[in-house]
Amino acid sequence: MNEILDVIIIGAGSAGLAALREVRKRTQNFVIVNDGPWGTICARVGCMPSKALIEAANAYQRRCTFAEFGIQGADFMTIDIPAVLRRVRRLRDDFVASTVKTTEDLGKRAISGRARLLAPNRVRVNDQELCAQNIIIATGSSPIVPNPWITLGKRIFTTDNLFEQETLPARMAVLGMGPIGVEMAQALSRLGIEIVGFGSNKMIAGLTDPQVNSAAIALLGREFSLNLGEKAELTAVSEGLKVQAGSKEAVIDSVLAALGRRSNIDNLGLETLPVPLDKHGMPPINPSTLQVADLRVFMVGDVNDQAPLLHEAADEGHIAGINATRSEPVCFARRTPLAIVFSDPNVAVVGSRYQELDSTKTLIGEVTFDKQGRARLGQYNQGILRLYAEAESGRLLGAEMCAPAGEHIAHLLALSIDRSLTVGELLRMPFYHPVLEEGLRTALRSLAAQLPAGSGSDLATCGAFNSEALD
């Protein structure tokens, strides 16, 4: 058949499905192709099963606070790992089912198979050749496992198979202390598994602020052995696997490889596009249109390796879906950066990261939560929040934190940065009592005190009265 489709979407993950939503509003002349099981990374092996595991781990960990609260019986509590994993899969199946529903009614327009580009407007799928005016590539990413480790077989887990296990081994190493490694190492440790964590980088969880990083390392290091700054080597030994990194050596049963994820571009045929590829084999992609150079080809979601986060992947799918059905692609504004690691306390990075800022033009405000009122009442009094503001204008630029309720505070700050709010404007909002946001206010006040217009009061006068006169 030589029918020319309007759009081919390759990949039915979060980005591909978002693209589908836009495409089908505007044309019915499309297909969506998916390799392997349908359902998104997020629902199948990513956000959802990991958070289900984390919620169980945190609920169990809370027993450490019971004696202090006046609750008895913590010593009798045990964790049933197979039951935890069964619940994880039960929820996962449900979330996967709801993503699969999106493509169920598509009939022949949903094709199972591996797609390979033949040209900017031609794709081979299952020995069938498809032509289309627009191609959206959304093939996602896969966990990185170094080649030599493949011989170690079933003792190497990734998030692709961790949640499939009936039970978990007694001793595990988590290799890689980025967001996924940190989340999983803490959760597995809280579930009673002896965890040794290794990171080749001295910064963890995507942090760039040395002080927040130190605080996060100190907090996490109380829960499991945390070894940073050296590359880990694995060897099979009679009692299991030996991990060695610098002077640290541990024998464990299994390894969770959390070394990052790589774009699924192998055998995709990107070399058939009339554009140069970089050393990673990636073509140039415009982040505002998601277009590959000036072709009618778009790359969205994890596969483009620009911002491998669900909410960004969804945006990219929408943008490409819109642009693939328009004659002239449109530029879209991208969102204020926001990354959250669901450790406890939460790690979050919002807006401009510490390392991106010009320290000569930036003020830093800070709060620690060890003595914060509400945090003490609830026994979650640990962590730190650092805020960055433009010295000249007082405008909030970014934040890094390892803080209780960090996921919520990060959203409030993301909105503030997105709206270009100043420290003074933020201090005008009500802060209830007793709440963790009062900690945020402390950090804001420490910024306000450094600003030229700083006054001892958060109050705004009505009319022209100058608050500086108050001091």
Add this chain to the structure above:
Amino acid sequence: MNEILDVIIIGAGSAGLAALREVRKRTQNFVIVNDGPWGTICARVGCMPSKALIEAANAYQRRCTFAEFGIQGADFMTIDIPAVLRRVRRLRDDFVASTVKTTEDLGKRAISGRARLLAPNRVRVNDQELCAQNIIIATGSSPIVPNPWITLGKRIFTTDNLFEQETLPARMAVLGMGPIGVEMAQALSRLGIEIVGFGSNKMIAGLTDPQVNSAAIALLGREFSLNLGEKAELTAVSEGLKVQAGSKEAVIDSVLAALGRRSNIDNLGLETLPVPLDKHGMPPINPSTLQVADLRVFMVGDVNDQAPLLHEAADEGHIAGINATRSEPVCFARRTPLAIVFSDPNVAVVGSRYQELDSTKTLIGEVTFDKQGRARLGQYNQGILRLYAEAESGRLLGAEMCAPAGEHIAHLLALSIDRSLTVGELLRMPFYHPVLEEGLRTALRSLAAQLPAGSGSDLATCGAFNSEALD
């Protein structure tokens, strides 16, 4: 002595101490007078001890989720009420100590005793007469206990003495289902005390939106007997106390009276001021200056009964402290309204309340949390959030909710309302995944769909492209 002071502050609670902070920056010629124990309502008998109790109750309640998570041993857990109360007092003592520290170095300028106005510039304290150019009244409020109940003696608790108990009775009635009643009834019930709650009003927890109110009643009503719409009568019977309200009758051991708080204005001498008093005995008070009519007298905090919340009391103290030390009082803008009830799920009311809105000019967006992704993962999938926006402009006006993480979502909304943000502007912020804020986004999108500029996408284009064309 006939020295004329610059300022007399009557009351060393949250409002009085905030006033003190401003006054002492500008003059040393002041006194602060306090009747009864030093330390604020908040720290002694209010926010802090109540939240300490609630945190223990919620930690204990979480055991109901354990079996589903895969955690065993919930059946062996017990609560040690005397230990819970000891922790409450230990924390309270610490918070009280830190408030008392504020006045410790004042020497003779801090006077223990009951103050009575003799004129707008004269006060009697302990047979001593003080003259001052400015008087700040911050005498706080006290729990209401109807006169007939006083004969029932120690079986009637208020928050003034509840936390002082060594242990708690097996059966209690909580009378009054406002914010304090709801918080305490749920917490006491979660601590294993058999609770019967009574409210004469059909709306609870300060809510005005009937749908949010219904949801809150349904959720709380699962935990304890909740009886609304009839006035409760108390009588002593042989087995304890009998509470009767309409057809509902219960015999309990003790009662927690949560019928509201009344201003501490008795015997304060307000009638000596040359201004008219209203039927409650209250003089006219300007909320922007906290000034009583045109006198150099200010009334701040709970005593003025305008917004008996800690953060408002603190603001009022600051405003009066500033104005009492200036020749011409200044008007201050007050904050966006925010009230939070620390029930689980949290109840919160932000900005304009449902009942204040003109329904012909207001759009309502809604989300329920029973199927919300993150809420399901953590087993806190219950509750509702309703948002109110101005139909013409899309500007967010207010919200009422009984929702998981409501205290955090309420702060984000308070900031949005304070900054006059529109629904479209809010939808521009990043919403991470999986978070409860995605529930908020659902409610925002339901508003966006009703707005004329509503588009199927939250994305903003760069430049002049019109998003309406996207549909």
